[in-house]
Amino acid sequence: xxxxxxxxIMRDVTSLPRPLQRDAISRERLPEEAREExxxxxxxxxxxxxFAKRGYLETTVDHLVAAAGIGVGSFYALFQSKxxxxxxxxxxIAADVRDGLEQAxxxxxxxxxxxxxxxxxxxxxxxxxxxxxxxxxxxxxxAGPRMVACxxxxxxxxxxxxxxxxxxxxxxxxxxxxxxxxxxxxVAWLAHQRLxxxxxxxxxxLYRELVDIVLGPYFGEExxxxxATQN
Amino acid sequence: MPRxxxxxxxxxxxxxxxxxxxxxxxEGSSLRQIxxxxxxxxxxxxxxxxxxxxVVERARVEEEQFYHYFAGFxxxxxxxxxxxxxxxxxxxxxxxxxxGSWRYRLRxxxxxxxxxxxxxPREARFAVLELRRGSDLARARVEAAxxxxxxxxxxxxxxxxxxxxxxxxxxxxxxxxxLSQVIDQARVGDSPEAEQFVPGMMYLAxxxxxxxQAAMEELTLxxxxxxxx
Numbered sequence: 242x243x244x245x246x247x248x249x250i251m252r253d254v255t256s257l258p259r260p261l262q263r264d265a266i267s268r269e270r271l272p273e274e275a276r277e278e279x280x281x282x283x284x285x286x287x288x289x290x291x292f293a294k295r296g297y298l299e300t301t302v303d304h305l306v307a308a309a310g311i312g313v314g315s316f317y318a319l320f321q322s323k324x325x326x327x328x329x330x331x332x333x334i335a336a337d338v339r340d341g342l343e344q345a346x347x348x349x350x351x352x353x354x355x356x357x358x359x360x361x362x363x364x365x366x367x368x369x370x371x372x373x374x375x376x377x378x379x380x381x382x383x384a385g386p387r388m389v390a391c392x393x394x395x396x397x398x399x400x401x402x403x404x405x406x407x408x409x410x411x412x413x414x415x416x417x418x419x420x421x422x423x424x425x426x427x428v429a430w431l432a433h434q435r436l437x438x439x440x441x442x443x444x445x446x447l448y449r450e451l452v453d454i455v456l457g458p459y460f461g462e463e464x465x466x467x468x469a470t471q472n
Numbered sequence: 473m474p475r476x477x478x479x480x481x482x483x484x485x486x487x488x489x490x491x492x493x494x495x496x497x498x499e500g501s502s503l504r505q506i507x508x509x510x511x512x513x514x515x516x517x518x519x520x521x522x523x524x525x526x527v528v529e530r531a532r533v534e535e536e537q538f539y540h541y542f543a544g545f546x547x548x549x550x551x552x553x554x555x556x557x558x559x560x561x562x563x564x565x566x567x568x569x570x571x572g573s574w575r576y577r578l579r580x581x582x583x584x585x586x587x588x589x590x591x592x593p594r595e596a597r598f599a600v601l602e603l604r605r606g607s608d609l610a611r612a613r614v615e616a617a618x619x620x621x622x623x624x625x626x627x628x629x630x631x632x633x634x635x636x637x638x639x640x641x642x643x644x645x646x647x648x649x650x651l652s653q654v655i656d657q658a659r660v661g662d663s664p665e666a667e668q669f670v671p672g673m674m675y676l677a678x679x680x681x682x683x684x685q686a687a688m689e690e691l692t693l694x695x696x697x698x699x700x701x
Binding site: 296298299382383385386389412415416417418419420422423424425426427428429430431433434437447450451453454457458461462 | 518604605606607608611612615638639641642644645646647648649650651652653655656668669671672673675676679680683684687688691
């Protein structure tokens with residue numbers, strides 16, 4: 242303590258009362274890269290909410306930085322533009338969906354079984370995370386031609402699995418040539434409309450109908466019902 | 473809305489909208505010029521790249537005339553879409569509202585839709601592709617208009633022994649399938665070939681309500697010539 246004109250007495254920190262002692266630093270400081278990544282993910286989470294609430298077109302960088310609690314300079318250091326921010330939001334959601342679907346596919350050996358499992362995973366994801374689903378299915382439509390094309394490629398990734406069902410179908414000789422993209426488009430539209438009208442919460446109840454919509458054209462209604470029950 | 477709209481189309485009492493191209497002093501023609509210009513420009517450049525000045529220049533009208541009809545660019549696009557949608561609905565419902573089974577009437581409407589797309593490729597591209605990308609409000613209006621077509625497919629539930637056993641989701645998915653095919657074609661500047669497109673769509677539409685055999689038959693049926701007696 243300073244006092245009068247006497248010398249400053251430097252005390253050892255351990256002699257200070259307990260509440261004034263700093264805790265020993267027991268955790269390792271995260272590397273710079275990891276801290277940057279954590280910050281990026283925090284901003285992406287905030288951006289997801291903003292894009293879902295305001296729509297892609299009405300969202301500005303100011304909205305994004307305000308929600309994320311960062312400065313404009315930090316935003317541009319991470320994303321360079323609103324479009325690139327959205328792209329990363331979308332890709333983060335798409336990566337989680339891909340992971341979920343890969344696990345679903347590995348849960349069954351038959352193509353119809355894999356499709357049933359994929360439908361269950363998709364319905365669960367949309368119901369449990371409607372905000373992310375809205376961004377990935379609805380807002381992507383107004384995020385520019387590059388994003389629309391990217392989204393279409395992701396949807397089309399389901400087509401090879403559907404074509405395997407065509408190979409197993411007793412009606413395969415007569416099925417329409419554009420059946421697979423039509424089925425993918427139909428399911429995507431259905432999910433889109435349910436999200437747009439705020440009915441995503443009850444999507445799971447559609448599982449059996451969805452199985453019929455997707456597998457019925459290949460195997461008929463009775464077989465589709467059986468597949469929905471078995472899977 | 474769609475059921476009321478169908479009734480009003482059927483009775484010929486569909487209310488005239490402010491943007492209907494009517495008017496004694498050529499007023500309608502400048503409106504049509506503006507609407508034609510906005511469709512052409514949006515298809516050529518994309519919705520975000522078009523301005524009101526572009527539209528009035530292409531339409532060869534004064535800016536004041538534009539604001540006589542529309543509050544702004546988005547309003548112009550949405551009202552133009554409504555004009556196109558109304559024409560399409562009247563065309564389709566005219567083909568659907570004939571004597572015969574639901575399946576037959578839907579097939580007639582399917583070919584009418586394919587013909588409309590073939591005869592109005594720019595309008596189709598404007599409505600299903602460009603406008604949906606343009607603004608959230610425009611996208612919402614386009615998507616709401618699709619419910620009209622969902623109604624026609626959803627009528628198929630009445631073919632079931634227990635119509636409540638199925639939900640509207642089936643019709644929505646079918647219309648979504650059709651819409652996705654139309655969008656795919658519009659992306660490459662094309663319209664669906666009716667004789668290939670309609671049987672495939674009828675297969676999807678009919679199967680949930682009338683079964684596999686009826687659906688397979690649809691793949692072999694050609695364009696209806698005359699309504700059944």
